[in-house]
Amino acid sequence: xxxxxxxxxxxxxxxxxxxxxxxxxxxxxxxxxxxxxxxxxxxxxxxxxxxxxxxxxxxxxxxxxxxxxxxxxxxxxxxxxxxxxxxxxxxxxxxxxxxxxxxxxxxxxxxxxxxxxxxxxxx
Amino acid sequence: xxxxxxxxxxxxxxxxxxxxxxxxxxxxxxxxxxxxxxxxxxxxxxxxxxxxxxxxxxxxxxxxxxxxxxxxxxxxxxxxxxxxxxxxxxxxxxxxxxxxxxxxxxxxxxxxxxxxxxxxxxxxxxxxxxxxxxxxxxxxxxxxxxxxxxxxxxxxxxxxxxxxxxxxxxxxxxxxxxxxxxxxxxxxxxxxxxxxxxxxxxxxxxxxxxxxxxxxxxxxxxxxxxxxxxxxxxxxxxxxxxxxxxxxxxxxxxxxxxxxxxxxxxxxxxxxxxxxxxxxxxxxxxxxxxxxxxxxxxxxxxxxxxxxxxxxxxxxxxxxxxxxxxx
Numbered sequence: 024x025x026x027x028x029x030x031x032x033x034x035x036x037x038x039x040x041x042x043x044x045x046x047x048x049x050x051x052x053x054x055x056x057x058x059x060x061x062x063x064x065x066x067x068x069x070x071x072x073x074x075x076x077x078x079x080x081x082x083x084x085x086x087x088x089x090x091x092x093x094x095x096x097x098x099x100x101x102x103x104x105x106x107x108x109x110x111x112x113x114x115x116x117x118x119x120x121x122x123x124x125x126x127x128x129x130x131x132x133x134x135x136x137x138x139x140x141x142x143x144x145x146x
Numbered sequence: 147x148x149x150x151x152x153x154x155x156x157x158x159x160x161x162x163x164x165x166x167x168x169x170x171x172x173x174x175x176x177x178x179x180x181x182x183x184x185x186x187x188x189x190x191x192x193x194x195x196x197x198x199x200x201x202x203x204x205x206x207x208x209x210x211x212x213x214x215x216x217x218x219x220x221x222x223x224x225x226x227x228x229x230x231x232x233x234x235x236x237x238x239x240x241x242x243x244x245x246x247x248x249x250x251x252x253x254x255x256x257x258x259x260x261x262x263x264x265x266x267x268x269x270x271x272x273x274x275x276x277x278x279x280x281x282x283x284x285x286x287x288x289x290x291x292x293x294x295x296x297x298x299x300x301x302x303x304x305x306x307x308x309x310x311x312x313x314x315x316x317x318x319x320x321x322x323x324x325x326x327x328x329x330x331x332x333x334x335x336x337x338x339x340x341x342x343x344x345x346x347x348x349x350x351x352x353x354x355x356x357x358x359x360x361x362x363x364x365x366x367x368x369x370x371x372x373x374x375x376x377x378x379x380x381x382x383x384x385x386x387x388x389x390x391x392x393x394x395x396x397x398x399x400x401x402x403x404x405x406x407x408x409x410x411x412x413x414x415x416x417x418x419x420x421x422x423x424x425x426x427x428x429x430x431x432x433x434x435x436x437x438x439x440x441x442x443x444x445x446x447x448x449x450x451x452x453x454x455x456x457x458x459x460x461x462x463x464x465x466x467x468x469x470x471x472x473x
Contacts, residue, residue: 035158035160038156038158038165041164041165054160056158056165058164058165070160072159072160072161072162073162074162074163074164074165075162075163075164076164089160089161089162090162091161091162091163092162105161107161107162109162110162
C-alpha cells in the first residue's frame with residue numbers, strides 16, 4: 024500500500040464508523056475504511072479496508088482489498104485481495120493476487136485475469 | 147462546540163484490526179505536546195553533551211597516553227637524578243679523602259662550614275627556578291610539605307624534583323670545594339717543588355751531619371752538612387725551586403752557591419769548581435747549578451751540602467729521598 028503510485032490512496036480519507044449504517048453508493052478516489060454496516064456499491068481508485076466489526080453487502084471495485092469482517096458481494100480488484108483470519112467473503116472475485124490467512128473464509132468463484140487461462144477455485 | 151475545545155485523535159490501521167479513538171482536550175494535547183517537546187529538547191541537549199563528552203573522552207585517552215609516557219620519562223629523570231646525586235656524593239667523598247690525604251682536615255672543616263652556608267643560600271633560588279619551570283608557583287619548601295597531596299600529583303616528578311633540588315643544593319658547594327682542593331693541590335705542588343727533596347748529585351756519602359773529627363785538625367767539630375764524594379766536574383742539581391742568593395767564592399767553602407727556597411729553606415753547595423748560575427737567578431728543582439770541585443778547604447773533589455730551615459742548619463738527610471741514601 025505504501026508503495027502505491029497514487030499518493031491520495033495512501034491514507035484513509037473515508038471512514039464509516041462502527042456504529043454507522045449506510046445504504047447507497049460510495050465513489051471515492053482515496054482509501055476507504057468501513058467498520059460499520061454498509062449496503063450498496065463501493066467504487067474507489069484507492070484501497071478498501073473492511074474492518075473486523077464491519078458487515079458489508081456490496082459490489083466492490085477497488086485497487087486492493089483487506090477484509091477482516093464480513094463481505095457479501097462480488098469483488099473486482101486491480102491488485103490483491105487479503106483475507107484475514109477473521110475475514111468472511113461470500114461472492115465471486117476477480118483479482119490479480121489472492122492471500123487467504125489461516126481461518127479466513129471464502130465462498131465463491133475466483134478469476135485471475137493476469138493468467139492466460141481462467142482458473143476457478145471453489146472452497 | 148463546547149466551552150472547552152476538544153479533539154479526537156483516531157488510530158486507523160491500514161489492516162483489519164479495529165480503529166481507536168482518543169478524545170482529548172486541546173489544552174491537554176498542547177501540554178502533552180509541550181512536554182514531549184521539552185523532553186525531546188532535553189534529550190537533544192543530553193545527546194549533544196554526550197557527543198561532546200565522547201570527544202572529550204577521546205582527548206582524555208590521548209592525554210592519558212601522553213601522561214603515561216611523561217610519567218615514565220619522569221621516572222627515568224628521577225632515576226638519573228638519583229644517580230647524579232649519588233655520583234655527586236661520591237665526588238664529595240673523594241674530595242674528603244683527598245683532603246685527608248693532604249692532611250688538611252682542620253682547613254677542610256672550616257671550608258666545609260663556609261660552603262654549607264653558601265649552599266643554604268643557593269637553595270632558595272635553585273628550587274624557585276625549578277618550580278617555575280614546572281608551573282608550580284609560590285611553594286616554599288615548608289609549604290610544599292604542608293601542601294602534600296596537592297604536590298604529590300607530580301608523582302615521580304616530585305622525587306626527581308627533590309633530587310634535582312639536592313643536586314642544585316650541592317653542586318655549587320662541591321664546585322667551590324673542588325676549586326679549593328685544586329688550589330690546595332697547586333699550593334701543595336709548589337710547596338713540594340720549593341722544598342729540598344732530591345740528591346743534588348750522584349755520588350758517595352763520605353761524611354754525615356753532626357760531630358766529627360775535622361779532616362784537617364783532627365779536632366771534634368760540628369759538621370753542618372753532608373759531604374758527597376764525586377768526580378771533578380760532576381753536575382750539581384738544585385734541590386728545590388728557588389732563587390740563587392749567592393754564587394761566589396766564600397772563604398774555606400770555596401766556590402759556593404746558596405739557594406733561597408720559598409718555604410723557609412736554604413740549601414748550600416760548597417767546594418764547586420764552577421757555577422752555572424748567577425746570583426738572583428731563579429732555578430727549578432733539578433736544574434744544573436754548578437759542578438763538583440775541591441775549592442776552599444777540601445781534601446778532594448766533593449760536594450759539601452747543607453740545608454737550613456728558618457736560618458738553622460738541619461740534617462740534610464731529612465730532605466733526601468730514602469731509597470738513595472748511602473751510608
